[in-house]
Amino acid sequence: MKVLIAGVDGYLGWPLAQYLAARGHIVAGIDKFLRRQWVEEIGGHSALPIASIEDRLQAFQERYNQNLIFRTGDLQDYNFLKSFLSDFHPDAIVHLAEMPSAPYSMMDQEHAVYTQQNNVVGSLNLLWAIKETCPTAHLVKLGTMGEYGTPNVDIPEGFFEIEYRGRKDNLPFPRQANSFYHLSKVHDSNNTMFACRVWGLSATDIMQGVVFGTQIDEMENVPGFATRLDFDQCFGTAINRFCCQAVIGHPLTLFGGGSQTRGFLPLRDSMQCITLCIENPAGVGEYRVFNQFEETHNLESLAKIVQEVAKGEGLAVDIRHYDNPRKEMDKHYYNPDRRHLIELGYKPSGNLRNEIKLMINDLLQNRDRIFEKRSLLVPDIRWDGIHRRSEIVHETIPQI
Amino acid sequence: MKVLIAGVDGYLGWPLAQYLAARGHIVAGIDKFLRRQWVEEIGGHSALPIASIEDRLQAFQERYNQNLIFRTGDLQDYNFLKSFLSDFHPDAIVHLAEMPSAPYSMMDQEHAVYTQQNNVVGSLNLLWAIKETCPTAHLVKLGTMGEYGTPNVDIPEGFFEIEYRGRKDNLPFPRQANSFYHLSKVHDSNNTMFACRVWGLSATDIMQGVVFGTQIDEMENVPGFATRLDFDQCFGTAINRFCCQAVIGHPLTLFGGGSQTRGFLPLRDSMQCITLCIENPAGVGEYRVFNQFEETHNLESLAKIVQEVAKGEGLAVDIRHYDNPRKEMDKHYYNPDRRHLIELGYKPSGNLRNEIKLMINDLLQNRDRIFEKRSLLVPDIRWDGIHRRSEIVHETIPQI
Numbered sequence: 136m137k138v139l140i141a142g143v144d145g146y147l148g149w150p151l152a153q154y155l156a157a158r159g160h161i162v163a164g165i166d167k168f169l170r171r172q173w174v175e176e177i178g179g180h181s182a183l184p185i186a187s188i189e190d191r192l193q194a195f196q197e198r199y200n201q202n203l204i205f206r207t208g209d210l211q212d213y214n215f216l217k218s219f220l221s222d223f224h225p226d227a228i229v230h231l232a233e234m235p236s237a238p239y240s241m242m243d244q245e246h247a248v249y250t251q252q253n254n255v256v257g258s259l260n261l262l263w264a265i266k267e268t269c270p271t272a273h274l275v276k277l278g279t280m281g282e283y284g285t286p287n288v289d290i291p292e293g294f295f296e297i298e299y300r301g302r303k304d305n306l307p308f309p310r311q312a313n314s315f316y317h318l319s320k321v322h323d324s325n326n327t328m329f330a331c332r333v334w335g336l337s338a339t340d341i342m343q344g345v346v347f348g349t350q351i352d353e354m355e356n357v358p359g360f361a362t363r364l365d366f367d368q369c370f371g372t373a374i375n376r377f378c379c380q381a382v383i384g385h386p387l388t389l390f391g392g393g394s395q396t397r398g399f400l401p402l403r404d405s406m407q408c409i410t411l412c413i414e415n416p417a418g419v420g421e422y423r424v425f426n427q428f429e430e431t432h433n434l435e436s437l438a439k440i441v442q443e444v445a446k447g448e449g450l451a452v453d454i455r456h457y458d459n460p461r462k463e464m465d466k467h468y469y470n471p472d473r474r475h476l477i478e479l480g481y482k483p484s485g486n487l488r489n490e491i492k493l494m495i496n497d498l499l500q501n502r503d504r505i506f507e508k509r510s511l512l513v514p515d516i517r518w519d520g521i522h523r524r525s526e527i528v529h530e531t532i533p534q535i
Numbered sequence: 536m537k538v539l540i541a542g543v544d545g546y547l548g549w550p551l552a553q554y555l556a557a558r559g560h561i562v563a564g565i566d567k568f569l570r571r572q573w574v575e576e577i578g579g580h581s582a583l584p585i586a587s588i589e590d591r592l593q594a595f596q597e598r599y600n601q602n603l604i605f606r607t608g609d610l611q612d613y614n615f616l617k618s619f620l621s622d623f624h625p626d627a628i629v630h631l632a633e634m635p636s637a638p639y640s641m642m643d644q645e646h647a648v649y650t651q652q653n654n655v656v657g658s659l660n661l662l663w664a665i666k667e668t669c670p671t672a673h674l675v676k677l678g679t680m681g682e683y684g685t686p687n688v689d690i691p692e693g694f695f696e697i698e699y700r701g702r703k704d705n706l707p708f709p710r711q712a713n714s715f716y717h718l719s720k721v722h723d724s725n726n727t728m729f730a731c732r733v734w735g736l737s738a739t740d741i742m743q744g745v746v747f748g749t750q751i752d753e754m755e756n757v758p759g760f761a762t763r764l765d766f767d768q769c770f771g772t773a774i775n776r777f778c779c780q781a782v783i784g785h786p787l788t789l790f791g792g793g794s795q796t797r798g799f800l801p802l803r804d805s806m807q808c809i810t811l812c813i814e815n816p817a818g819v820g821e822y823r824v825f826n827q828f829e830e831t832h833n834l835e836s837l838a839k840i841v842q843e844v845a846k847g848e849g850l851a852v853d854i855r856h857y858d859n860p861r862k863e864m865d866k867h868y869y870n871p872d873r874r875h876l877i878e879l880g881y882k883p884s885g886n887l888r889n890e891i892k893l894m895i896n897d898l899l900q901n902r903d904r905i906f907e908k909r910s911l912l913v914p915d916i917r918w919d920g921i922h923r924r925s926e927i928v929h930e931t932i933p934q935i
Contacts, residue, residue, distance in 0.1 A: 213644055244613055244663035248656055255655060255722070256648055259715070263644035266920060287704040288697070297688070297697055302868070304687040309706040310725070315659070318729060322655070322722040325710070329718060333862045333918050462733045468702070518733050520666060 138413060139223055140164045142231035144188055147405060149362045153353040154406040156199040163223045167209035179367035182379050182498055182505050186359045194359025210257030220268040227413045230261060230276040236369040237314035238516040247315040254319035262330040273416035274338040280398050282321045282342060284311030285464055290471035293424025313463055331422035339412045344398030344428030347374035348490050349497040351403045367511035377438055378494045381445040381452045383506045391459035393435030396469040398428025401490045411479045425475045429483040444491045456529030462518040538813060539623055540564045542631035544588055547805060549762045553753040554806040556599040563623045567609035579767035582779050582898055582905050586759045594759025610657030620668040627813045630661060630676040636769040637714035638916040647715040654719035662730040673816035674738040680798050682721045682742060684711030685864055690871035693824020713863055731822035739812045744798030744828030747774035748890050749897040751803045767911035777838055778894045781845035781852045783906045791859035793835030796869040798828025801890045811879045825875045829883040844891045856929030862918040
C-alpha cells in the first residue's frame with residue numbers, strides 16, 4: 136500500500152516509516168521539523184542523538200532500496216498538502232503531525248493558542264485535502280487516551296450504547312480532556328467524525344496510551360534509523376523520563392500521590408497497531424475509534440519497576456514525590472476497553488521489564504546528553520498558570 | 536452590574552446593550568464589524584437598515600444618559616482584549632463575537648478554517664484574558680442547541696447522570712454538531728468547561744435555539760436602535776427568512792421534508808434569558824449549561840404559521856420544498872430540556888403569531904431591500920462541498 140506519514144521525522148513517524156517499508160509498503164512523508172524546534176525552544180534535546188533528515192533518508196534508501204518520497208512542509212500549508220496528495224495519491228495517510236505536549240500547551244496564552252491553532256487547522260486542512268484529492272484514502276489519525284479523561288465508568292472505544300430516560304442511542308463517549316493540547320485532539324476527533332459522516336471519508340481515530348521505548352527491531356542499531364527520545368518536562372513522557380532519570384541517578388519524579396493510572400504501550404506495539412489499522416482500513420464513511428495501549432499502570436508502580444530494572448543494571452535510584460503541576464485526579468477509576476485492535480490481530484509484546492532494560496542500556500550510552508539537561512527533569516509549568524518549580528512533598532522512597 | 540458585550544454591533548448584541556441599559560446596568564462593548572463584512576462578502580444586506588456604530592452610540596447616549604464604552608477590535612487581538620478587560624473590569628462578559636453561520640463555514644476549505652480559527656482562537660483568548668485580568672468575572676457564552684445535534688434520547692442541559700456497565704457518573708452530554716461552525720461551538724464549550732475546572736472561572740454556556748424577530752420594546756422605533764435582520768442563505772435563519780420571503784411573495788423555502796425540529800425563541804426572550812444569566816451568575820469554578828429556547832417546532836409547521844399570519848396581513852405566499860443542501864435527518868426525535876432558565880424566572884413570551892405579525896409589518900416597510908437580494912433566498916452552498924443551487928423537489932403547497 137502507498138502510505139503517507141505526516142510528521143515522518145518524529146518519535147513515532149520515523150520508526151513507522153521503517154516498520155512499513157520492512158513490510159513491503161511504499162512510504163512517503165512530510166515534516167516541517169517543528170518537533171525539533173519545540174524541544175530546542177524549551178532548552179531540551181533528544182537523549183538519543185538523531186540524524187538529519189538527509190542522513191535518515193539515505194539510510195532508508197540503502198536499507199530498503201526505495202526512496203522515501205519526502206517533502207518539507209506542514210499541514211498549515213493547504214496548497215502544499217493538496218498538491219502532494221494529488222501527486223502521491225496515497226491509500227492511507229497516517230496523521231502524526233501535531234504538537235503533542237500538554238505542558239507546552241499550558242505554558243501561557245501564546246502556547247495554548249499556538250497548540251490549538253496548529254492542531255485544529257492542520258487536521259482540518261488534511262480533511263479538506265483528502266476530500267478534494269483522494270476521498271477514498273484511509274485516514275489513520277493519532278488521538279490520545281487523554282481525550283477521555285478519567286470518568287467513573289468504563290471507557291469504551293469512542294462510542295457507547297446507552298439508555299437515558301427510557302430511550303436508547305449509540306452516542307459518542309463524552310470527552311473530558313485535561314489540557315489545551317488534549318482538548319485540541321478532542322476538537323480534531325469531532326471534526327473527523329463529522330467529515331466521515333458528511334463526506335463519506337474513512338477514518339480510524341487512535342486513542343493511544345503513553346508510548347515508551349527506544350527501539351524497534353528494524354532499527355538494527357543503524358544511526359540513521361534511531362528515533363528521538365525526549366525527557367524534558369514538555370515532551371518527556373512517564374516511562375521514557377524515568378529511564379533517563381535512572382541512568383543519571385536523578386530521583387524518579389512522581390507528581391502528587393502517583394496513583395494516576397494510564398494506558399501504556401511500547402514503541403514496537405504502537406508500530407504494530409498503527410500498521411494493523413493501515414492494513415485493515417475503515418469502510419466508506421466509517422469513523423471508527425480504537426483504544427490503543429498494552430496495559431494500564433499507575434505511575435508509582437511503574438516508577439518502582441523502573442527502579443528495580445535499573446538496580447539489575449547496577450543503577451541505584453530513588454523515587455521522589457513532587458507537588459503535582461497538573462490539575463488531575465490522583466486516585467480514580469480507570470478501565471478502558473481495547474478490544475478492537477486485539478480483534479484485528481494485535482499481540483501485545485508483553486515484556487515491560489525487558490523493554491525498560493533495553494531502554495536503560497541505550498540511554499546509558501548517552502548519559503552525558505541527559506546529565507547536561509538535568510534541570511529540565513523537574514517541571515515548572517503549572518496548570519494554574521503560575522510558573523513555579525514543583526516542590527518535593529514526600530520523602531524519597533529509597534531503592535529497594 | 537458592569538457588562539461587556541463582545542460583538543455588540545450584532546443581531547443580538549445591539550438589542551442586548553439597550554435591554555441591559557434599560558435595567559440599570561453599565562454597558563461596554565467591542566466589535567470589529569465582521570458581521571457586516573461577512574454579509575457583504577456573500578452579497579447580502581440586512582433587511583432592516585441599520586445605523587453606523589457612531590449613530591448607534593449617539594442614540595444610546597441620548598436615551599440612556601450613559602456612554603456605552605465602545606472600542607473597535609476583536610477577540611483575535613489578545614493585547615487589545617487584555618487591556619480593555621483591565622480597564623473596564625466587568626462583572627460579566629457576554630460573548631457574542633463569533634462567526635455564526637453553518638453554510639458560511641461549509642462553503643470551502645478557506646471558510647471552514649476561517650470559522651474554526653476565528654471562533655476557537657477568539658474564545659480561547661477570551662478565557663486567558665479573563666483569567667489574567669478579571670478571574671471572578673462571569674462569562675456568559677453563546678453556544679447553540681446545534682451542538683447537540685439530534686440524538687435519539689432526551690437532551691439534558693449539558694450534563695447527564697448515566698449508568699454504564701453497572702457504574703454511575705455525571706458526564707458531559709455527547710455533542711454531534713452538523714457543520715464546521717457548530718463544531719467550532721462544541722470546541723469552545725469544551726475549552727470553557729476546562730477553564731472553569733482548572734482555573735476556577737465562572738461560566739454559563741447558553742445552548743440557544745434559533746432566534747427570530749425584529750423588535751424588543753426598548754427600541755421604540757428609534758432608527759439608531761434597530762438591529763439587523765439577515766435573510767440570505769448564510770445568515771438568514773428559518774423564521775426570519777420566511778417572513779422576508781412572505782413580504783415579497785417568494786415561496787417559503789423548506790429543505791427536504793421539512794420535518795426537522797428545532798428550538799426557537801423570539802429576540803425579546805433571548806434578551807430576557809441572557810439578562811437572567813447575567814443577574815444570576817455561575818459560582819466560582821462553575822461551568823453551567825442552559826438550554827435556551829421557548830418551544831420546539833418543525834420547520835414545515837412554522838412555514839404554515841408564517842403563511843397564515845401573512846395571509847392575515849393581505850400577503851399570499853406559497854410553501855415550496857427544495858432538496859436539502861445540508862446533510863441532516865429529516866424525521867427525528869427531539870426533546871431537549873429547558874428547565875434551568877425557567878427556574879431562574881424565564882417567562883416565555885408565548886406569542887409566536889403576534890411576533891411574526893410584528894416582523895412582517897417591520898419588513899413590509901423594507902420590501903425593496905429584500906426584493907433586491909431575492910437571489911440569495913435559495914441556497915447553493917451544499918454540505919457535500921459541491922456548489923449547486925437547490926432544486927424544487929415537491930409541488931408547492933398553495934396558500935390555505
